[in-house]
Amino acid sequence: MATVPVERWLTSRQACERLGVRPQTLYAYVSRGLLTSVRQDGRSRYDPDQVAELARRTARGRRPGRFEVTIDTEITRLEPAGRLSYRGVPVGDLVGRWSYERTAAWLWSGDDRGEPERGWAADPDRLRVAVAAQAGLPDDVAPGARLRVAVAALGAGADAGSRSPDDARTLVATMVAALPVVGPPPSGPRRGSVAAQLWARVSPRRATPAAVGLLDATLVAFADHELATSTLAVRVATSTGAGLEAALLAGLATLSGPLHGAAAEPVRALLADARERGAAEAVEAATTAGGVPGVGHAVYETVDPRTEPLLALLPGVAPPARRAAVAAVVAEMERRRLAPRNADLALGAVLDAGDMVAGAAEVVFAVARTAGWIAHAREEARHRLRYRARAVYTGPR
CATH class of the missing domain: 1.10.230 (Cytochrome p450-Terp; domain 2)
Structure with missing residues (x-):
């Protein structure tokens, strides 16, 4: 668990000094999962790496009204020093080397063996439902809005308890296929990949191998990013027992804000x-x-x-x-x-x-992050309604 030997972990007094807090606050950090402690020689000791990271966060200060949610996860790790890893593998080692499909398999289960790129095909019946749901939309509606409508339709009548990798692969492929084609249909050996199918829906240019490779690498890079706001929304929805499509819709709604999915x-x-x-x-x-x-x-x-x-x-x-x-x-x-x-x-x-269409940023981001959202939904499903934020009342008494 620790990168520093346990015998070198900090005592309660040392941890309090480094954090600048009282013992009561230190114990609150432990109860909230912000710090790890172990008993040694009858005393509590604290992971110095966690103490240092918590001290950095608190030193930067918090904006009024901002709060942090901290949970245990095996999926993704972010470090302020500029490191990001998926289940222990640095993202820099994956971008341009792993496909989006292989990355998704790794995020979902930590196992990319076998044939992770098989089974990514749209369900014809569900695809018709997703396309039909968009029939009443104006032609110039943003692609991100189309994606939200399609996912909402896909959730109608779906098995609310299904989060299996097979169903997840089909769902992602159907989401992409439900978007209107704006360019030449993909060709070549990777024409059925998520990147190739998505390219034809966000760019009027031909899907060359280099173009598909660049978009595939982008999907890998954006596949997950720990507890971003949209991911937290997915986990909160999942914790209530919501089905996968409903949880993804919560993520898509949060992503639609200009400060998140459209920031590019x-x-x-x-x-x-x-x-x-x-x-x-x-x-x-x-x-x-x-x-x-x-x-x-x-x-x-x-x-x-x-x-x-x-x-x-x-x-x-x-x-x-x-x-x-x-x-x-x-x-x-x-x-x-x-x-x-x-x-x-x-x-x-x-x-x-790629001369991509207006609004493509949100769609590329959303399709990429769906892999991570599904991983978080699968992990969160092990828990039951564990989120309950509290407010500081400032109104009239």
Whole structure:
């Protein structure tokens, strides 16, 4: 369990000194699962790594009204030093090497052996329901809204207790197939992959092997990110006994906010502006307008570990002028000493490289994160209604 030998764990007094709290607060941290303690020689001892991480979080302070939820999970680990891993495997080792299908199998069970890329086919009957549910929508409705309608329809009459990998694969494939095609149908040996099928629904360009590879890598990079707000929504819904489709709908609704699933769209606009009048002027204009997109993160204190692996895959898909714009914007961000780059910058560059349709950011993000949502729903199903947030009443007495 520990990276530091237990005999070197901190005493209660040492832990309190490092955290700057009283013993009562220290015990509250343990009861809430924020710290691990063991008994040794009749005294409680505390994991120094956990104490250090908790001290960093509390030192940064909390914005008024903000709270943290901490739970045990075996799925994904985020570290402020810029590390992200899926069940112990660094994401940098997966992006561009593992398929989305293999990554999903790993997230769901920790086992990617066998044939994880088989069984990803839409259910014809359920697909007809999902497509029919969109019949009354305007032609120009955003693809993210279409996806939410499709998933809501797929949940009608579905087995609320089914979260098996077989059903999950079918569900994801059906979600993607329910979206309208906007480009040439995919061809080649990977034409049936989730990335190839999704490319034809978010880009009017032909799904070349390089294009499919770039989108596949993007899906892997965004497959999970610990307890992001949408993932927490999925777990809360699951804890009430909600079915998989209903839980995914909770995640999709949360993701639809412009501060979450669509955060990469302003990056695409920034890159277009940089091509037109130069990176310096584009970044300055963004700063004046309210802030430069694609920088900063609530957890990472350095560059988001998903960013560089994705940017490295742009050649072969993005035209030279578009790659040059990305490099110029990154250089300008560094010259201005802005906050470290985040994954929204990389996703915006992917959208720009593929000439993707308006609103594609939310759909790419949602399809990618569905793998993680399903993993969290499967893990949360072992518990029963364990979330009950409390409020600090500030109204009239």
